[in-house]
Amino acid sequence: MRKQIAAANWKMNLTYLEGQQLLGDILENDLGSKDHHEVIFAVPFPYLIMAKEKTTSLKNYFIAAQNCSNKKSGAYTGEVSVDMLDSINIKHCIIGHSERREYFNESNQMLAEKLNLLLEKDITPIFCCGEPLDIREANTQNDFVETQLKESLFHLSADDLKKVVIAYEPIWAIGTGKTASTEQAQEMHAHIRSVLANQYGADVANEISILYGGSVKANNANEIFASPDVDGGLVGGASLVALDFIEIIKALK
Ligand SMILES: O=C(CO)COP(=O)(O)O
Numbered sequence: 001m002r003k004q005i006a007a008a009n010w011k012m013n014l015t016y017l018e019g020q021q022l023l024g025d026i027l028e029n030d031l032g033s034k035d036h037h038e039v040i041f042a043v044p045f046p047y048l049i050m051a052k053e054k055t056t057s058l059k060n061y062f063i064a065a066q067n068c069s070n071k072k073s074g075a076y077t078g079e080v081s082v083d084m085l086d087s088i089n090i091k092h093c094i095i096g097h098s099e100r101r102e103y104f105n106e107s108n109q110m111l112a113e114k115l116n117l118l119l120e121k122d123i124t125p126i127f128c129c130g131e132p133l134d135i136r137e138a139n140t141q142n143d144f145v146e147t148q149l150k151e152s153l154f155h156l157s158a159d160d161l162k163k164v165v166i167a168y169e170p171i172w173a174i175g176t177g178k179t180a181s182t183e184q185a186q187e188m189h190a191h192i193r194s195v196l197a198n199q200y201g202a203d204v205a206n207e208i209s210i211l212y213g214g215s216v217k218a219n220n221a222n223e224i225f226a227s228p229d230v231d232g233g234l235v236g237g238a239s240l241v242a243l244d245f246i247e248i249i250k251a252l253k
Pocket residue numbers: 009097169173174175176177213214215216234235236237238
């Protein structure tokens with residue numbers, strides 16, 4: 001079975017102490033014990049080492065960065081490089097979140113560069129894609145997402161592509177309380193898989209975990225995750241509440 005993943009994206013929330021408390025409350029329950037399950041916490045940069053220390057002895061729990069630089073090193077004030085993440089043993093990194101694409105002008109090409117740097121260090125990229133509302137309303141979301149995938153991922157070898165986790169996050173569903181319907185999510189996840197299959201073959205495409213993100217909550221995770229091509233979720237708001245995120249972890253197939 002493909003890896004089923006519950007990933008928390010804390011974004012720019014919580015103080016250090018609040019983050020420590022939240023992690024402690026969730027980890028007390030040690031829910032990620034099934035072999036094909038992974039629980040990932042994408043925490044702010046200053047909390048990475050603390051979070052890593054809290055999870056090192058636990059199976060199937062991982063800590064992710066929320067971003068990395070597309071530059072290797074040098075005079076880029078305020079940036080955090082892949083080599084830095086590697087040097088503190090971080091094994092996952094979100095890239096291409098729609099908030100970064102929108103507010104920090106991240107292009108598909110820039111994300112291709114980040115992917116290359118991450119894969120060189122054997123860090124799993126969690127690659128986000130997804131369409132804005134006007135594209136959904138024009139019913140051109142399939143082409144839009146296909147272009148994001150092609151321009152950022154298709155230079156990779158099949159072996160490298162297999163190391164990538166994809167997160168489909170329709171922008172109109174992020175932080176809005178409005179989720180894609182299970183049909184809309186399944187349809188897009190199947191489309192993403194078919195785009196990958198056309199390029200790399202069905203065997204490769206079938207190995208790739210595709211997460212859904214956008215208003216995943218404790219009370220809808222079961223239904224969303226039940227779809228055959230949905231392999232878990234990338235969760236914002238509900239990942240900041242221990243009991244809610246615990247329910248979301250429990251909803252993994
Ligand atoms: O952007 C998201 C996760 O990366 C989704 O955020 P919400 O779960 O708050 O809608």
